[in-house]
Amino acid sequence: MKTMLLAVAALAASPAPAQRVDAPAGAVRGTTSGAIRVFKGIPYAKPPIGELRWRPPVALERWTGDRKATDFGPACVQPSGGPPNIYNGVTLPMSEDCLSLNIWTPAKARKAPVMVWIHGGSLLTGSSREALYDGQRLAERGIIVVSINYRVGVLGWLAHPDLGKENATGRSGNYGLLDQIAALRWVQRNIAAFGGDPAKVTIAGESAGGLSALYLMTSPQARGLFRGAIAQSSYMISMPELKRARFGLPAWELGGQLLGAALKAPSIAEMRKLDPLALTGAAAKAGFFPFGVVDGEVLPSQMVDAFDRGEQAKVPMLAGFNQGEIRSLRMLAPKTAASATEYEREITARYGDLAPAFLKLYPSAAHAEGTIAATRDSLYGWTAERVARKQTAIGQRAYLYLFDHGYPAADEAGLHAFHASELPYTWGTFDGTPPRWPKVPATASERRLSNTMIDYWTSFVTTGQPVARGAPAWPAYGAAENYLWFGSTPVPKRDLFPGMFExxxxxxxxxxxxxxxxxxxxxxxxxxxxxxxxAGC
Known part of the structure; x- marks a missing residue:
């Protein structure tokens, strides 16, 4: 009897049985979690490293034998440390060999819709292995969740004349975006083996992941790889251009040369000899900030131009932002003015004939709040409404939201509806937040809101329309300028922040x-x- 009990205990403590899938890329063995099969750390491309650094990702040949897919792959090399904040505090294993993805799929999935998640982190940090992005609860709604790594920081977004000389087109930069495109192509070739439908792929991301979704919508190389897009707290910022200085930024090739000079490695050959972690940290300290670059090929034009001309992907879209975006990103906002009088004087000097409109939106009587609200709207609010308008204009359904939900720990810290605070709700990962993140209480009301948001998001991935059980209908943006307000419960509304977009x-x-x-x-x-x-403005 004792031997039998020990055997039963050992069986209970052992991991779930391996799940085998023989995909075109090769056979993998994952695990199960309830009714969900989980595959982690599957390579989707070979990253060019060392002497091949800063080249497009290379397709992998089919591997032989069964590949273990039970552990997340390492994060792409990125700066470590930095001032403590609510987003950091977890040490990630890192490597240049980092182009991997993870899959959560219902055990009985057959031609299931697929969501491909692109992590945030300012294109500088982040990883698909973060606990916030555990796909279990979304997959339980019947979709397949794929989360991906891509090169970040200087390793993913550097441009340089020496790199342009290595290819026939003379282009360089956007390597992190090329990684994302390679991952989407891998999904097209392989997801059917995991029970997915390659014709039903939705791209999704938050912050830099949302920015990446907009990049993908305007990149000809990503066309046809997805049928829907979700952009949470994305930003349609001005972009550097490869060959010319514009919009306050140098030609991005020149930026790469300036960085090389600062690192005492003026040629790409010398930069390739640098240790990747030391290079990444030194580049960040030297002021290098990653951007997608207008190169005429991967990103042919400024995003605003592409959307204005209707050249973006013609797909349904779900987009929105958070009421308190800048409360946790104070470094993006200016210091508060010493007085209401100084505030009005500065705004008048800077905005000229547009100053009255600014002061109507962000009045001097509440100038401290107006200072962070103006930054929020210039980045996130305007972008969300702009993409909703532009998709509507090309005949596609667009769904706009404002996340304005507070909970005790966040509100007490002055972080009501802060940047990324919707993520534990859309993923159902209250227990997956970083150490300094204001703790989300696992109460019935908070879980109810989370379940509703998961319903909306997974329904959009499934059908292109967000629907939630027992919750209000979410009207498309349309001519009425509809949006859904997420407070304690979702409420349909119209005309978000009147006058802000215009x-x-x-x-x-x-x-x-x-x-x-x-x-x-x-x-x-x-x-x-x-x-x-x-003219025209």
Missing amino acids: FTESVMCRRRAAGKDGWNWNAGLLAPPIAPPA
């Missing part, structure tokens, strides 16, 4: 016409003097 669009239009200043986070007290009215 004002921010006017500012962007003038900066775009003048070509000297970008439309990034330089809003409010950080705004350069506004250009005079231009």
Whole structure:
């Protein structure tokens, strides 16, 4: 009897039985978690490293034998440490050999819809292995969840003339985006073996992942690889261009040369000799910040131009942002003015004839709050509404939201509806937040909101329309400018922040016409003097 009990105990403590899938890429063995099969750390491409660094990802040949797929792959090399904040605090294993993906699939999936998740982190940090992105609860709704790694920081987004000489087109940069495209191509070739339908892929991401979704929507190389898009807290910022200085940024090739000089490695050959971790950290300290670059090929034009011309992917879209985005990103906002009078004086000097419209939206009587709200809207609010408008204009359904939900730990810390605070709700991962993240209480009301959001998100992935059990219908943006407000419960509303979009669009239009200043986070007290009215603005 004792021997039998020991055997039963050992069986209970052992991992779930391996699940084998023989995909075109090769056979993998994963595990089970309830009714979900889980495969972790599957390589989707070979990363060029060392002497081959800063080249497009290389397709893998089919591997022989069964590959173990029970552990997450390492994060792509990225700067470590930095000031403590709510987003960091977990040490990630890192490697240049990092181009892997993870799959959560219902055990009985057959031609199931697929969501491909692109992590955030300013294109500088992050990983698909973060506990926030555990796909279990989404997969339990019947979809397949795929989360991917891609090269970040200087290793993923550097451009340099030496790199342009290595290919016939003379292009360089956007390597992290090419990784994302390679992952989507892997999904097209292999997801059917895991029970998925390659014709039913939705791309999704938050922050830099949402930005990446917009990049993918405007990249010809990603066309046809997805049928829907989700962009949470994305930003349609001005982009550097490869060969010319524009919008306050140098030609991105020149930026790469300046970085090499700062690192005492002026050629790409010398930069390739540098240790990847030391290189990444040194580049960040030298001021290198990653961007997608307009190269005429992977990203043919500024995102605003592509969306204006209707050249983006013609797919349904779900997009939105959080009421308190900048509460946890104070470094993006200017310092608060010393007084209401100083605030009005500065805004008038910077915005000229547009100052009255600015002060109506962000009045001096509440200038501290207005300072962070203006930054929020110039980045996230305007972008979310712009993509909703532009998809509607090309005949596609678009669904807009505002996440305005607070809970005790966040509100007490002054972080009501902060940047990324919707993620534990859309993933159902209250227990997966980083150490300093305000703890989400696992109460019935919080779980109810999370389940509703998971319903909306997975329904959109499944049908292109967000529907949730026992919750209000989410109307498409349409001519009525509808959106869904997520407070304690979801409520359909119209006309989000009246006047915000029109004002921010006017500012962007003038900066775009003048070509000297970008439309990034330089809003409010950080705004350069506004250009005079231009034709069409």
